[in-house]
Amino acid sequence: MSDLNETAVEQRTPRPVEAPWHRFLPWGALIVLMLAMLGLQSQLYVGQERTVTTILMFVALAQAWNIIGGFTGYACFGQVVFFGIGGYATAVMMVHLHVSFWLALSLSGVGAAVFGAVIGLPLLRLKGHYFAIATLGVAEGMRELVTNLPRLTGGGAGITVPTVGEDATTAYLGNDGFYLLFLAIAGLAVATALLISRSRFGFALRAIHQDEDAAAAMGINTTRAKVLAFSLSGLLTGLVGATYAFQQVVIFPDRLFDVEITVLMVVMVVIGGSGTVLGPLLGAVGLQFLSEYLRNHYTNAHTFILGAIIIVAVIFLPQGLVNYVREARHSGNFSLLANVRRFRL
Amino acid sequence: MARHWLVTAFLQATVYGLLQGGLLALVAVGFSLVWGVMNVVNLAHGSFVILGAYIGWELNVHAGLDPLLGMFVAAAALFVIGYALQRWLINLVVNAPIFITLLLTFGLSLLFVQGMNIVFSANYRSIQTDYASTSLTFGEVRVPLGRLLAFGIAVLITVALVAVVNRTRTGLAIIATGMDRGAARLMGIRARHVYALTFGLSAALAAIAGTMVGTIGTFNPAAAGGFTLLSFVIAVLGGLGNMYGALLGGLLIGLVEAWAGLYLSGTWMNAMAFLVLVVVLAVRPSGLVGRAYYAARVEV
Amino acid sequence: MSDTPVLETRGLGRRFGGLEAVSDVSFSVPRGEILGVIGPNGAGKSTFINLVTGHVRPSAGSVHVNGVDVTGAKPWKIAKLRVARTFQIVKPFRGMTVRENVAVGVLYGPHRATSMSKALARADEVLADVGLADSTDRAPAELSTADARRLELAKALALDPQLLLLDEVMAGLRYNEIEPSLELLRRLRDQGLTIIVVEHVMKAIREVSDQILVMHQGRVLTSGDPDDVLSDPRVIEAYLGKRYADRQASERDV
Numbered sequence: 001m002s003d004l005n006e007t008a009v010e011q012r013t014p015r016p017v018e019a020p021w022h023r024f025l026p027w028g029a030l031i032v033l034m035l036a037m038l039g040l041q042s043q044l045y046v047g048q049e050r051t052v053t054t055i056l057m058f059v060a061l062a063q064a065w066n067i068i069g070g071f072t073g074y075a076c077f078g079q080v081v082f083f084g085i086g087g088y089a090t091a092v093m094m095v096h097l098h099v100s101f102w103l104a105l106s107l108s109g110v111g112a113a114v115f116g117a118v119i120g121l122p123l124l125r126l127k128g129h130y131f132a133i134a135t136l137g138v139a140e141g142m143r144e145l146v147t148n149l150p151r152l153t154g155g156g157a158g159i160t161v162p163t164v165g166e167d168a169t170t171a172y173l174g175n176d177g178f179y180l181l182f183l184a185i186a187g188l189a190v191a192t193a194l195l196i197s198r199s200r201f202g203f204a205l206r207a208i209h210q211d212e213d214a215a216a217a218m219g220i221n222t223t224r225a226k227v228l229a230f231s232l233s234g235l236l237t238g239l240v241g242a243t244y245a246f247q248q249v250v251i252f253p254d255r256l257f258d259v260e261i262t263v264l265m266v267v268m269v270v271i272g273g274s275g276t277v278l279g280p281l282l283g284a285v286g287l288q289f290l291s292e293y294l295r296n297h298y299t300n301a302h303t304f305i306l307g308a309i310i311i312v313a314v315i316f317l318p319q320g321l322v323n324y325v326r327e328a329r330h331s332g333n334f335s336l337l338a339n340v341r342r343f344r345l
Numbered sequence: 346m347a348r349h350w351l352v353t354a355f356l357q358a359t360v361y362g363l364l365q366g367g368l369l370a371l372v373a374v375g376f377s378l379v380w381g382v383m384n385v386v387n388l389a390h391g392s393f394v395i396l397g398a399y400i401g402w403e404l405n406v407h408a409g410l411d412p413l414l415g416m417f418v419a420a421a422a423l424f425v426i427g428y429a430l431q432r433w434l435i436n437l438v439v440n441a442p443i444f445i446t447l448l449l450t451f452g453l454s455l456l457f458v459q460g461m462n463i464v465f466s467a468n469y470r471s472i473q474t475d476y477a478s479t480s481l482t483f484g485e486v487r488v489p490l491g492r493l494l495a496f497g498i499a500v501l502i503t504v505a506l507v508a509v510v511n512r513t514r515t516g517l518a519i520i521a522t523g524m525d526r527g528a529a530r531l532m533g534i535r536a537r538h539v540y541a542l543t544f545g546l547s548a549a550l551a552a553i554a555g556t557m558v559g560t561i562g563t564f565n566p567a568a569a570g571g572f573t574l575l576s577f578v579i580a581v582l583g584g585l586g587n588m589y590g591a592l593l594g595g596l597l598i599g600l601v602e603a604w605a606g607l608y609l610s611g612t613w614m615n616a617m618a619f620l621v622l623v624v625v626l627a628v629r630p631s632g633l634v635g636r637a638y639y640a641a642r643v644e645v
Numbered sequence: 646m647s648d649t650p651v652l653e654t655r656g657l658g659r660r661f662g663g664l665e666a667v668s669d670v671s672f673s674v675p676r677g678e679i680l681g682v683i684g685p686n687g688a689g690k691s692t693f694i695n696l697v698t699g700h701v702r703p704s705a706g707s708v709h710v711n712g713v714d715v716t717g718a719k720p721w722k723i724a725k726l727r728v729a730r731t732f733q734i735v736k737p738f739r740g741m742t743v744r745e746n747v748a749v750g751v752l753y754g755p756h757r758a759t760s761m762s763k764a765l766a767r768a769d770e771v772l773a774d775v776g777l778a779d780s781t782d783r784a785p786a787e788l789s790t791a792d793a794r795r796l797e798l799a800k801a802l803a804l805d806p807q808l809l810l811l812d813e814v815m816a817g818l819r820y821n822e823i824e825p826s827l828e829l830l831r832r833l834r835d836q837g838l839t840i841i842v843v844e845h846v847m848k849a850i851r852e853v854s855d856q857i858l859v860m861h862q863g864r865v866l867t868s869g870d871p872d873d874v875l876s877d878p879r880v881i882e883a884y885l886g887k888r889y890a891d892r893q894a895s896e897r898d899v
Contacts, residue, residue, distance in 0.1 A: 075442075075443060075444040122627045123623075123626075123627065125627075126626060128443050129380070129384070129386050130581075130626055132386075132443065133626070134622070134623055134626040136574075136577070137577075137578075137619045137622040137623045138619075140574065140619050141623065144616030144619065145616060200753075200761065200764075203748075203749060203761075204749075204753065206738070206740065206741070210738040210739050210740050210741070211736045213720075213732070214736035214738065214800070215738075216699075216700070216720035216721050217698060217700070217720050217724060217730055218721075218749050218750040218753055218800060218803070218804065219725055219750065219753035219754045220721055220749070220753045221721045223719075263448075266444060266447075266448060267448060270444060270445070270448060301459065301463065303455050303458075303459045304455065304456055304459035304463070306452075306455060307452040307453065307454070307455025307456040308452070310448060310449075310451065310452035310455070311434070311449055311452035311453065311456070314449045315438060315449070318442075318445045340437055342440075343438050343439070343440040343441035344436060344437045344438070344439065345437075345439040345440065345536060345537055
């Protein structure tokens, strides 16, 4: 295919060498933010607390997807498979093996990471749409698998994590507890993304994204880097899924492997700014608020409006908010129409 | 005695599988065409199918129009909608990274599915005709007329599509633009228009398939997603943009699902389809029939 | 050890479907030489480079770097053996600065730099060597063709190579840009690099090569001293066709 047919790799304004204090600013900001969120908890009503908890959950999910989709450029459309595996592994372990939640949580994360490595090896050889759809196929296939093993997973009727009585190995965390746990996981996800983005590993991922052949020619073991990124992303997503399962108590395959969860993750990252650390954070917060607002005020049409918003956002801000602001400040051109012209036929 | 029953059941399933497969092929062929020509994965494709079914249904219920005629109206309507969508919306992101187009079409699918929910309600519908339920019998195997008709139309239209694309000027323009957009434009082909034509064509084909689907079973807006996913699988199996491949892929999936339905419980059928998809992608991304497409795999 | 050729191929071949892009290519390159590789379009020159650097797997034959069999090895393994290449259509990392582009090679090459700052500093040195000291903070998209080629070369040099494969590095250069490039190549060779230059620009090849290898339809047509090779009637025929070669030959006989 000729050059003219190639789709654009996002041309981001390169950042010049950073001043020393620049390096600590994001970490400081993260710590301040975490403390603020801790303080916020006491100010929230139960309903608000649950909303914020969901936002924290999506912050973690968006950051996780960003590692493989944003940094490395491999858009995984089956990311929810890690969520589901994490959730079901925890539920199954707690129901059948009577392990504590904390042990189940750790093992589920590891399990999701291992799964990522195993399917990553063959699938990460595929590019673009093929990778996206293959991963989607894996997610859907896993959903079917879980549905068809009722003795293990409860099948379509769902599985219930024991939270009361003698079967309950861990006390239910309650609203406050889950707020803190999701906050911790979200913090972990953001910290991981920060670490990666500034490390030599992140450099390799970005090189792979921007030109995989050149990256390989310059000594980067692209297979190892991609699989590592995929596993890491799976690990974080799995942890979220495991916590979600405990929080929901009763889980069903259709919910834990819902493709809409993946789509939400992708939309948050893309709208916020893929390949950045701030982008998925803003995207998750913004979209969740929007989704909640729409759900409460326009119950019937909220999906419809969400769809319209996604379309508008993707057309006018395809590189996402954070990248748009960075580029606009660098070039002085804030025109959104210029954005549209960039990718149009 | 039991063996005789098994053989009949197997034959029946095979016949059903083929008939269903032909229809699935028609569902998928437009999706495959759009993907092959413009590298756009249209996540709203299933909603085009369902919209076609609703149009056929409305015409049947309110105007007494037989779906065999109604499908042309549905096709025309969806052609216009598809053309407009591509020309003035999707063309805006054709050069963007793939997940942008995926998100755009996903947003469209949300719009369409929810729109249909609001307008038509989520109740299951079906298009009733007098003749659809009569069955022809061949030996021990029953063949419902409706399914046979749907199969026949699907195959006819796929063949007609191949003929149109390969022999008309417009068709050649579509193929050329699909192979090398830059070169095609340099030769005077209006790529924006050609893309819009292709998308409109794809939507029209989906609409016809949808009307046929409506005659043989029930549907509602939520069924859209399943059709999109099936179109993925069939398009990949048959090779992108390869229309005979889509036919073969559709037949294969129809058979796999029918046979799986014989021996395994219901939901394993979908799992089978996905397993086939993932294995094919990992081993031979060009699909069963398509020529090798090197850009699909990273050589390194 | 110093007798082992830096690069040796034996019966190297690659087919794509029905097309034998490269067929039965056997030769060796001694240390410290500049080997020019020429041939008409479609001769298999780029595929040949891809085979040596691991971007394409051979269907037949073997590749040896410093005596080590690297047939079928992945590109990053070959890069670690200090074999570097440029791409015919330059492949910069578009979202990184020029300096960062080169730093990737320093970070991941044979002498894995331990810190970003060391890698960036070394990148600056390499860029100064190729004449891009003024452009280190710019985006690759802003560079001129000549500078873009220099960046491509700098990225290869970041790997501290002992063998450098250049794929049409002179293409698109203006007449007065060619000589500085040749100077650079000669300087690199004098520093101990072995260089394989695939080229179409005859003037450049003739002036800088110690030996020339001619490929035609995937095979080696001939090789040897530049002047001999370039006046070989078979080479002329390959490039310009049988009629021209015959006319040349008959003019010489007259």
